[in-house]
Amino acid sequence: MDFDYTESEQSFRQEVQDFLRENLPPKKDRDEHFLKNWLEKVRERGWVGFSWPKAFGGSDGGLIEQAILKEEMALAKAPPLGTSMMGLAWVGPGIMEYGTEEQKKKFIPDILDSKVTWCTGYSEPNHGSDLAAIQCKAELIGDHYLVNGQKIWTTGAPWSQWIILLTRTDFKAKSKHEGITCFLVPMDSPGVEVKPIKNMAGDKHFAEIFFTDVQVPAENRLGAEGEGWKVTVSALANERSSIGEVTQMFSKLDELKELVRSTRVQGRPAAEDPAVRRQLARFETKIAAMKYNGLRYLTKQIKGEPLSSETSVNKLHRASLEIEMDDFAVSLSGEAGLQLKGGENAVSGGSWSKSALNWPNVVIGGGTPNIQRNIIAERILGLPKD
Numbered sequence: 001m002d003f004d005y006t007e008s009e010q011s012f013r014q015e016v017q018d019f020l021r022e023n024l025p026p027k028k029d030r031d032e033h034f035l036k037n038w039l040e041k042v043r044e045r046g047w048v049g050f051s052w053p054k055a056f057g058g059s060d061g062g063l064i065e066q067a068i069l070k071e072e073m074a075l076a077k078a079p080p081l082g083t084s085m086m087g088l089a090w091v092g093p094g095i096m097e098y099g100t101e102e103q104k105k106k107f108i109p110d111i112l113d114s115k116v117t118w119c120t121g122y123s124e125p126n127h128g129s130d131l132a133a134i135q136c137k138a139e140l141i142g143d144h145y146l147v148n149g150q151k152i153w154t155t156g157a158p159w160s161q162w163i164i165l166l167t168r169t170d171f172k173a174k175s176k177h178e179g180i181t182c183f184l185v186p187m188d189s190p191g192v193e194v195k196p197i198k199n200m201a202g203d204k205h206f207a208e209i210f211f212t213d214v215q216v217p218a219e220n221r222l223g224a225e226g227e228g229w230k231v232t233v234s235a236l237a238n239e240r241s242s243i244g245e246v247t248q249m250f251s252k253l254d255e256l257k258e259l260v261r262s263t264r265v266q267g268r269p270a271a272e273d274p275a276v277r278r279q280l281a282r283f284e285t286k287i288a289a290m291k292y293n294g295l296r297y298l299t300k301q302i303k304g305e306p307l308s309s310e311t312s313v314n315k316l317h318r319a320s321l322e323i324e325m326d327d328f329a330v331s332l333s334g335e336a337g338l339q340l341k342g343g344e345n346a347v348s349g350g351s352w353s354k355s356a357l358n359w360p361n362v363v364i365g366g367g368t369p370n371i372q373r374n375i376i377a378e379r380i381l382g383l384p385k386d
C-alpha cells in the first residue's frame with residue numbers, strides 16, 4: 001500500500017498551506033470584510049467547485065487534490081469555500097446533470113460566486129428516514145405547478161433564497177420511488193411560510209416550511225416529472241471520502257487533549273489518570289480507523305469505482321465518536337462542564353457543552369444511525385431484510 005503523495009500533489013498541498021498562511025488571520029482578527037475577501041480569493045484560485053468541470057466554471061480538479069484541499073482547510077479551521085454548502089454539495093451537481101441549459105446558466109454561476117444560499121426540502125413531519133414516502137403535493141396546472149404541503153428540519157431555511165424541493169406529482173405510482181418530482185423554488189414565492197425551530201442548544205438553524213398554493217413555473221422543474229428520486233440520489237455522487245471530516249475529528253481530539261492538560265481530577269492532573277489516558281488513546285485509534293476507511297473510499301473513487309453503501313460505515317462511526325468525545329469532555333469538568341457560554345465557570349467558553357447539545361447535527365442530519373446500520377447490514381454484509 002502506498003500512502004505517499006506524488007511531487008505535484010505535495011506541491012499542491014504546499015500551495016494551499018502558503019495561501020492559508022497569507023490569507024487566513026486568527027479568528028479574533030477577522031472583521032466584517034474578511035469573509036467577502038476570502039470568498040473572492042478562493043474563487044479566483046479555482047477552489048470553489050474544485051472538482052466541477054471547467055465548462056461550468058469549476059477547475060476539473062482531481063480527487064486527491066480535492067481531498068488535500070479539504071484536509072488543509074479543515075486543519076486550518078478555515079471558513080467554507082462558498083456561502084452555500086448545499087448549493088456546492090448537491091444542488092449544483094444536480095443541475096449540471098439534470099438541469100436545462102437555462103437552469104445551468106441561471107443557477108451555477110451564482111452558486112460558485114456565493115451570491116445565493118440554497119436549502120434542501122426533503123424531510124417531512126412523517127417522512128424523514130423513509131424519504132421516498134413524501135406527500136408534499138405538486139400539481140401541473142397550465143404552465144406552472146401548484147405546490148401544497150409541509151417540510152421540516154430544513155437547515156438554512158430562515159436565510160436561504162432558494163430551496164431544492166422534493167414533491168409528489170403522482171399519488172397512484174406503483175412504487176413509492178416513482179411519482180416524485182424535484183423543483184428549484186424561490187423562498188420568497190407567495191405562499192411559502194418559514195417557521196424557524198429552536199434546537200436544544202438554543203440555535204435557530206432549521207425551520208418548518210409550509211407551502212400553500214405556491215405557484216412554481218414548470219421551467220423550474222429539475223429533471224423530468226416523476227424522476228425526482230433519481231435526481232436526488234445521483235446528485236450526491238461527489239467526493240465522499242470523508243477525509244475533511246476525519247481532519248476535523250483529529251482537531252477535536254487535539255482540543256480534548258488541551259482540556260485534559262488543564263484539568264485536575266481528584267486533586268491530580270487529569271493527564272496523569274490512567275483511565276483518562278486510555279480513553280484518549282481509544283479516541284485516537286477510532287479516528288485513525290476512520291482515516292484509513294476514508295483513504296480506502298478515495299482509492300476506490302480514483303480507480304473509477306462508484307461509492308455507495310460503504311460511506312455509511314464512517315457516518316455511523318463518526319456519530320458515536322462525536323457523542324463519546326463530547327460526553328467525556330463534559331463529564332471531565334464536573335458541574336462546570338455543563339455550563340454554556342456566559343456561565344460563570346463555563347469550560348472552554350462552553351463549547352463542549354454546546355457541542356454535546358448539538359449531537360443531532362452529526363447523528364440525525366443526513367440519516368440516522370439505525371438507517372446506516374440497515375444499509376451496512378443489507379447492502380454490505382448481505383443480511384436478510386427481516
Ligand SMILES: Cc1cc2nc3c(=O)[nH]c(=O)nc-3n(C[C@H](O)[C@H](O)[C@H](O)COP(=O)(O)OP(=O)(O)OC[C@H]3O[C@@H](n4cnc5c(N)ncnc54)[C@H](O)[C@@H]3O)c2cc1C
Pocket residue numbers: 119120121122123124125126127128129130152153154155156206360361362364365366367368369370371374
Ligand atoms: C441537525 C439536522 C439537520 C437537518 N437538515 C435537514 C435538511 O436540511 N433538509 C431535510 O430535508 N432534512 C433535514 N434533516 C432531517 C433529517 O434528514 C431527518 O431528521 C432524518 O432523516 C430522520 O428522519 P425523522 O426525523 O423523520 O426520524 P424518523 O425517520 O421518524 O426516525 C425516528 C427513529 O426511528 C428509527 N427508524 C426509522 N426508520 C427505521 C427503519 N427502517 N429501521 C430501523 N430504525 C428506523 C430512526 O433511526 C430513528 O431512531 C435534518 C435533521 C437534523 C437533526
